[in-house]
Amino acid sequence: MKNSFSHVAVLSEEVIKALNIKRDGTYIDCTFGQGRHSNLILSQLQEAGKLIAIDRDPQSVSIAKKINDKRFTIKHGLFSNIYKFSKEENIVRKVNGILLDLGISTVQINDAKRGFSFKKDGNLDMRMNPMTGISAKEWLEKAKREEIESVLKKYGEEKKAYKISKLIFRYNHSRNFKKITCTKELVNIISKVNSYHKKHPATRTFQAIRIYINNELEELKKILEEALRVLAPFGRIVAISFHSLESRLIKNFIKKYSSYVIIDQKIFKRNQENDLSQKIKLKLINKVKPKRKEILENPRSRSSLLRTIEFHVK
Template structure:
């Protein structure tokens, strides 16, 4: 059961403090996880406030369904679905892009190389293609591209060739330990303190769940559903995510000039960048998984 694995919410108070500007507002927790942010957020709202949460993971949705609060609703959807909400209806959106500890720590989910389990990696194991099924049929070029682009792994080609050779000799990879051992044999050097399989597992998880594509879609949707002065708070855990968030906020924080009409007034900005926050030393010491987190906060500026 999900309750066997505990999750410590990263940047809990900082995120909710940055998000909640009106206690009677309508808020979105776009990545519910185990509900740490949602529970604190609800405690900051009055009886008129509302919170809608999204999550792909059926276990997370089950946790959300156990919250008995008429102001709260959880939807079994990816967070790009927030675009289905009414335009200009949302006071604040929170996106915590980290994988929850129950997902990592439960070997049956296949996210981690630290335990042995089926090589799945899907956020929603009832939909889509597992990592094992994709690795069973993907070409060397396809595997190398995914591992290089999503894992920033410089040995991506060697790992892809090793997976293909293993597939031909002994059949497809089926478990997390099989993949971790194969990568360890293939990658001869690695940063101190990092398992050789770290980047490959990250790459496959991002690819299988289309995480970066969904993030892009959710960010674009946020511009439509946020009310003026509505807040966007995003917590990222690796450079690929943070780069997308940083560039998105920067792009929409600049005035746009029409080169075909140089004397025309510029289009107004859509966002205002407010702050960039990292965990304190005390939080990192208490929860080492928080060490790479970066929280960016922006505010919707354009009048709809």
């Protein structure tokens, strides 16, 4: 078994197979992270091939900028801006494959200062881009108890959301307690309510706060719809989800376009690239879970589910 899973791309072999890579094709890695998947995709491309990577995290963008390859371009920003980035690169309706490796990257979780890990003590931040938005610490200080409870239920499916939110609010608003400023303090508070049972007691709460702070589910909804604007016929979306909320959104997206429909005018505007008379549909090619060997070598892959979705036009 490997000592660390920080250098392992989840479902790497399955991703390459699912993308069905054309040697001279155009691909977008919407979640660059440490670049493991991006480097694998580049290894499959010839000189005429092209890979665009996107990441909102400045740390990941810095890693990407070290790749000296004329076939590769990194974009700093939200992956929901995929159409904007594709237009900048003149690849609208030319994209053969889009990769979405969702959730948290190992760049983020391995750096205690980022505040994503409930196993390491660090600043309670949780922003994927620390330069924008509000940190988890700031939000927990300002939020009403009911708001915290709602977030824990909605994004973490936390059964003890009321008790946890009550305790968090008490610590941040009572003179008798020290305000929560670091991950260890938050974990200790959650552990007063939740006991260890299969999962770490803080798993659901940390997931919920992170999803809320980074607006992850809304971003996922947008990227899925925006992908329809840039894919070439028979292009593929390869999406790796890590929890039921992501998985449900992807499943509903596929269902929405499971039979041929006329493209919404809001998505496609009449021009040379996009014709409103076109009908599109999505076909689920397969669903893949990691093998036992990969789970042992890479614990992050344990809850992952890869879906391969193909774009059809007529």
